[in-house]
Amino acid sequence: MIQLSSTDYDAIRLSLQVAIAATLLSLPFGFAVAYLITFVKFRGKVLLEVLVNLPLTLPPVVVGYLLLLLLGRHGWLGSLLNKADIRLIFTLKAAVIASAIVGFPLLVRSLRIGMEGIDPQLLNASRTLGARWHDTLLTVILPLSVPGLVAGSSLVFARSLGEFGATIIVAGNIPGITQTIPLAIYEYAASPTGETMALSLCLVSVVISLAVLFLHEMMAKKMARRG
């Protein structure tokens, strides 16, 4: 019943590669931003919060188009990269960047919930015991943020698997190189003769998403039980 061609297997492999890379890429930045928003007082914090949440509300094609303007050959950052012979547009790297950006708000959100649930008494205790802020960060906050980290990571992973609008604009639809599952399904869906193939890939996509979301729910429950 399920027919998958070799380009379909490529699509599945590329989707997983992009999702894993995007999650790993966004983790350090997400953690840093969540820490700043939760524990550090500074002016203009609202601006940072709004900027972080922006990719969540912007249509993904807008995110993609803005990225294209930024990283394209004639773009602001792109022309500099071009001189160093680094090429991002229409490569898998662009797909990873796009997915990381659209998933970023979800990661920060999860991490913030986790960090806000940390008992402030523990932080005060570590401070009275003489720990510097980085010591507290590594030995108290980081271990206690792990459930939030895992929950956030699974959300970024799931979002990356479904990323289409920004990806097709900055990474293009290149079978075997950047054609992830949503792009492959889009190509099949535009063709009258691609029905069964589209459905097969859809099924694979649903199965992967269900598995990831299951994991997320389990982690969220674990976090709630702790608090």
Added chain:
Amino acid sequence: MKNVFHMITTTLLCFILLATPVLAGDINLSVAASLKEVINELSDGFARKHPGVKFVKNYGASGALAKQIESGAPSDVFISANLEWLEYLKNRKLVDTASIGTFTYNTLVFAGAPGKASSLHDLVKLERIAIGSPKSVPAGEYAMEAFKKAGFGKQLEKKLVMARDVRECLMYVERGEVDGAFVYKTDALLAKQARILFTVPQELYPRVTYPMALTVAGAKNRDADAFFAYLHGDEAKSVLAKYGFAPR
């Protein structure tokens, strides 16, 4: 509770009544993307002579259009960029067989920045080549057939950026994100930055033919019928020639 029920019923009724009705003077066109300028000009010309007629234009890849018509999208006139998609609809009895004719012809070229390539051989040196997705874009199907026949199929495999129609190919090459694209000669003539680097040898692919037909719904639409006849006329021929399409 009764008030809420009344409110919901009234709102729903408003939505239903405000739904856009299909007006009698509408002509729904499903046309291959490469004919956009030609059909825009011809429909404007026709609308000036026939006030009250409104065109709903849908430009895109012929395969995607065929699928939309099959799925029930309103359409009166269908102009495809290859015979395959018209045959597809004909086999499903969705077009008026008596109306099938040929609108025009075209040639396939490779467009890009000057100096990138001068023949099919040079393509293997390029990094990224834009092509319409062969699953639904005739230009892509023609291109794929051409370089497969020339023996470059394997070598060009991982270089191909799939576009949803021939105009998107042109857009990629205009932006400089690809080294070149397989487009029609008429599309390349509209390009501002890209140039025609070489014409794909005609022996490698079937002649680019644009068949046209009235759909089953279109055959019953008097205005669509009149427009269809207009497309066969002299004004249509001169507009086609103006944009570089081969004469019938």
